[in-house]
Amino acid sequence: MNTLNSNPVHGATRLNDWGLIRASGEDAAKFLNSQLTQDFALLGLNEARLAGFCSAKGRLQATMIGWKASEQEILLALPAEVLPGLLKRLTMFVLRAKCKLSDASGEWQLWGLTGTDAEQWLGDAAPQTRWSLGQKGEATVIRLPESGAQARFLMVQAKEAADPALNPLSPSDWQWLALQSGLAWVRAATHEQFVPQMLNLELLGGVSFKKGCYPGQEVVARSQYRGTLKRRTFLYELEGQALPGQEIFHSEDPGQPAGLVADVASKDGRSLILAETKIAALASGSLHLGSIEGPLLQPRPLPYALTEPE
The missing domain is CATH 3.30.1360.120 (Probable tRNA modification gtpase trme; domain 1)
Known part of the structure; x- marks a missing residue:
């Protein structure tokens, strides 16, 4: 559904x-x-x-x-x-x-x-x-x-x-809408887990690549201009509850996490999650919360295109 x-x-x-x-x-x-x-x-x-x-x-x-x-x-x-x-x-x-x-x-x-x-x-x-x-x-x-x-x-x-x-x-209705905007906020459980591009922050207007230095600026710039990003944040829906910081696993590689939940909205027994995910994991198989026996993640569309760095 x-x-x-x-x-x-x-x-x-x-x-x-x-x-x-x-x-x-x-x-x-x-x-x-x-x-x-x-x-x-x-x-x-x-x-x-x-x-x-x-x-x-x-x-x-x-x-x-x-x-x-x-x-x-x-x-x-x-x-x-x-x-x-x-x-x-x-x-x-x-x-x-x-x-x-x-x-x-x-x-x-x-x-x-x-x-x-x-x-x-x-x-x-x-x-x-x-x-x-x-x-x-x-x-x-x-x-x-x-x-x-x-x-x-x-x-x-x-x-x-x-x-x-x-x-x-209701706060749950507001959060449900917020997740659909594709913007995940850093939470206590996700402190220092992501570089900005992993959360699609630059696509939402959260990063300037023309300004001067700031903490971590060289790493952020390198992620933008050198090589292809291997992780992005995607929107999923699932049965049951989820929490920021929970790991995501891929059916074809159950031994290691394929991503991390960044932000969550829950209502009526279901959850929306914005989760940082290995892009390669989307090519085949299925994604699950917590373990490969956990709830199936059903991809939902983001309201913006995921572009690669130039």
């Missing part, structure tokens, strides 16, 4: 499992530009950027969305489970830069909005292109990658602000 083509859902859900880091000071953009995979030196006030933070070996420790709240203040939104680790690591590198980092999660509400009802409610504040930014009153609205033809938005507003005037959306 393919449950991807279910009826569109509409509404808003509070993203209680997300948080915010504030970078403030005259060097905030310059500092983040030296640490993240995207170009923050050129970040404008009307746009957001998807980015990653890598180890020296080019392995992702966190992925996030960043935007300017003002000329000297940048906010980074990311899953709360990896926020303390990222804040600690970034703080280690500030040194003499005029940039102060803090956990601003307690000052804001983060909401996921989706559907035509959300677009109508946002009105002129609804950004029209991916990663563009709008303002609805004092709230910031960022357009996220679409789930099929369905628009999705991240809305960030003050803690005391009223809830959006939209139908409540």
Whole structure:
């Protein structure tokens, strides 16, 4: 059964499992530009950027969305489970830069909005292109990658602000849509498991290959320009539950993992997973969760083409 083509859902859900880091000071953009995979030196006030933070070996420790709240203040939104680790690591590198980092999660509400009802409610504040930014009153609205033809938005507003005037959306429905967008977030269980291209991050606008150095930049560039990528992230559906960090096995090579679950959505006894997978494993045989006796992974289409590096 393919449950991807279910009826569109509409509404808003509070993203209680997300948080915010504030970078403030005259060097905030310059500092983040030296640490993240995207170009923050050129970040404008009307746009957001998807980015990653890598180890020296080019392995992702966190992925996030960043935007300017003002000329000297940048906010980074990311899953709360990896926020303390990222804040600690970034703080280690500030040194003499005029940039102060803090956990601003307690000052804001983060909401996921989706559907035509959300677009109508946002009105002129609804950004029209991916990663563009709008303002609805004092709230910031960022357009996220679409789930099929369905628009999705991240809305960030003050803690005391009223809830959006939209139908409540269950977290499981929101996560199900999020997985269909093809964007997997680094979780605690997948810390340092992937270089950006393994998560298709560059295809979603999360990597700049024209900016200066950052931790792991040489490894990321080498993955892009030397040889063919052997692993990519694909979308699958399966019966039962799954968890980030679970291994995937191939029926023709049961002795070693063929991939790793990056992100998961579950509802009605089924799961969608975005899983980093050996490309060669897709040519024949079958993929299973946990072992070759585990649930069968049924491939589902991604909303973008998997291109090879030039």
